[in-house]
Amino acid sequence: MSFDIYDHCLFWVQKHPMMWVYLFLNIVTNFLGVNGVYKITGLTSSLTGNLTITIRKFISLLISVVFFKNDFTVLHWVGAIGVLVGTMLYTQASQQAAKAAKAKAEAGNKKD
Secondary structure (H helix, E strand, O other): OHHHHHHHHHHHHHHOOOHHHHHHHHHHHHHHHHHHHHHHHHHOOHHHHHHHHHHHHHHHHHHHHHHHOOOOOHHHHHHHHHHHHHHHHHHHHHHHHHHHHHHHHHHHHHHO
16 A cells, blocks of 8 residues: 555656645745744734734735635625724724823823
8 A cells, every 4th residue: 555655646746846846835935924923923912913913814815816716705805894994993003002102101201
């Protein structure tokens, strides 16, 4: 049985030599993706990291729809709108929080 699997693998590799290129690119991009996720997790809050990963997955979905002609259903549109609205709300809230913290710090400096 092992000879059958080995022979089949050799046949497949000979028939599809670009497989090694695709495999290498897949390994490199997965490494970069996982490395990026760990860096984001270490440098930002959990919510920011989660939002970043969600946006990356959304972009991957759009690439899948465009390049591979996959279906984009009504539920995909609902999810896309949810991602975009959530991103805008989070960005707006974090900007307001940063402004409030800056104003509080400036008010504290003026007292001194």
